[in-house]
Amino acid sequence: MAKAGRGSDQFPLRLPSGLRDRIKRKAEGNGRSMNEEIVRALEFAFPEPVSISARLEELQVLFTAMGKVRGYDTAVDILTEEILSVIEAAAEGRDPSIDEASISDLQKAVKSWHRAREKDLADRRKAVDEKYNSASEES
Known part of the structure; x- marks a missing residue:
């Protein structure tokens, strides 16, 4: 004892x-x-023990940073999609080794991840729109 x-x-x-x-x-x-x-x-x-939520937050930061590297957009998108599909499968409860609390954490993380990706996409669109709007105004 x-x-x-x-x-x-x-x-x-x-x-x-x-x-x-x-x-x-x-x-x-x-x-x-x-x-x-x-x-x-x-x-x-x-x-x-490693917190799934904490690791997913770290991944989200990593993928955001990777997305800013020019010239590798397609590779980063493919990698992100593959990892996200694995995480989503776990969040849907398709891995019997994952307990209910972890599944709940994964579901929250996936929602957060999707929101962050939507914001990132909206920011990219806005940057492109601003670039071309300012270019057309100068013409």
Whole structure:
């Protein structure tokens, strides 16, 4: 059972024969304590859960930035559509490994994504209209 100590959970652990020595050698080689070495290994094996909503927001920012790169519009659009179709399938509940709360988060993110894409498209149209309207006024 975990015990509180130094502000962190403690857990007594039985190590198989020889493992303690391997951990000690590795820790010394890396200039860390055995505890730090064990915690790093555990963090690697058991990473912190990732929020689907947060990751989708990051993707939305990334695709907006990619869309501003000239000359790759078609490739960016194809990539965006493919990723969005995967996300939409998950949001529709077609992946049985995704729980209801995550599906709800995905649905909200997809709506937000569509709104952002519509705004981006409207901004692009406006920029093109302004460009050609100002060009025709100068003529």
